[in-house]
Amino acid sequence: MPRLPQPYDGERLQTKGRPTEFSFWPTRRLRAHAKIQTKLFALEPWGIIEKSVNDWTQGSKKLEALACLRQAHDFYKVGTEPGIEAARPLALYYCYMNLAKVLCLSWGDEDSFNNAQHGIWERSQSLFEDDFLTVFPSPNRGKLQNFSEILEVLTGSGVQTQKDLRIAEILPQVLPGHRLWAHASEKQERFISIQDIQFWRNRGDQEIWLRIYVFADDLSRLSISHKRFLSDSGLENNFHEVESDASIDGRKLLCFEEIEVTKYQANHPADSLEELAHSLRENLWATVATVPPYRRYYAYLCPQPERGSLLPQLLSVYALTYYLGSVTRYRPQDYDDILAGKYGSRFQDFVTGQPAQFLYLLSSEIIRQDIAQPSII
Template structure:
């Protein structure tokens, strides 16, 4: 094996003497230059979302987004009520669908989602394991398709035609409860946590880049090579492994350095951070917590045979919730069978533990700023 290249000359980016924290939205654009923005702390994000919706300039668009937000909150309350079980997936799906509309009304040029379609449907309804979901381009038959619209706002492009997703390929993409799926299927874990993600800069060249740090023993524990990590995570070509002498509590750390740095004008590296993050964020998964560091980031290692069903994190949650909501609505007796089957514990964990994660993750997308619960209440 050839020796690893040396890392690029530089230093960790700092803001006011402190390391600049990684975020999907590290900065906020002001008149002249971008400014590092802090996290928002809220016991619930609804009030902050209401404030954001109220700032929509078009009156009819604002009224629609406001109504969708109110419905989302009501469905969330039903879907997370302690004594609600049989109807929980359906209530959560309609919560997520209304939040999706708020997101798209705020962050796209769409003026209305009146008469919009789900944009996703069950193709086969045999066993839970054999279910295929089909998503449609938007518009389709002159109707807006919610699923593709959300994909477009999240990633910059929607579907260019109909696309099938196997439910068994979507299940392992859900981060919380992933190990329950591993036990049910006797599969290796596919999520690798990052020890940290850091912004680095070279002041003389006026450029910034990302370094991704992973514990070496996490890869060896799962029998993953370093090259497999890059190729199956979607990071190959964008990152390379470089020499790293870091360790944490005796655990060796591997560094993957961004291949192509991003230049910035004058003395304002913050101006380049959003562009820098945009190139990697859809290959990352995140969890939200109420204790520091408030976000943890992961890579998802996708087998080659399942690449066609790989989705951004929020869309995989949305797709699975749609399917469970459809079963609950049209074939409620089958939902009981699902809970009794080999994926029962996985689904139970998903419908009870995922709602708050989805709410805070999508709220952060809507606000374009990290929002999380405070650790002191």
């Protein structure tokens, strides 16, 4: 086996004597240069979102965003109320849709979502595994399409052409409860835990880059090669494996380093951190925790035949919730059948355990800063 390349010479980036934590929003722009920002802690993020809307939007956009936020909050309370079962998916979908409109009104180009359409359509077949969703470009026949507009704000590009997404290929993309899917489908797990993501720099050359660390035994237990990890996670074009002697409690850590470094100017590496972090947004899934480090990141190993249905993390949750909400609304007996089927425990876990995760992750998108729930109440 050929030797791995050596990592770049450098040091881990620090802020005030501590390693700079990875985040999709590591900095906030202040006048000429960016400043490292920390996590926010909140028992509920609704007030933080409202403040962000008031700070960053104006006029009719602000009024519409605040109205959507109030509706999202009300639907969230209904969708998470103890004892609510049959209507839960429908309430949660309308919560997510309104919260996503707040995101689009805050950071998108559209001034209003009045009369916007869902932009996604459920098409039922004889078996759940064969059901699929059709998504549409925006605008379509003169009307905005919510799904495409959300995708554009999250990734910079909306739905380009009408396309179908298979429910059976969206279901494994949802991180919480993924092992229930693997057990029910008798398939291999697809999520690999990222032990650490680090910012590194070379002071002399004024260069900065990312390193991703993964436990070697997390790949070996699933018989996943290092090459397959890079290819199926979508990281292979920007990262390669380099020599690493790092370990934790005797567990070897593999190091995957960015192939190309990023130059920064005038001794201000923080100015380049957001660019680096955003380069990973479509390759990482996250969970929000109530204990340090408050965010855990994962790579999703998507089989090549299913890449056409691959969505950003938040939109996979959004799409699956739309599907269940549509079934609940139009064919409630089919929803009962789904819960009674082999994926029943997976869907039960999804509708009861996902709302808080979605709320905190999308709220962080809206305010562009990590929000976490404190561990002490």
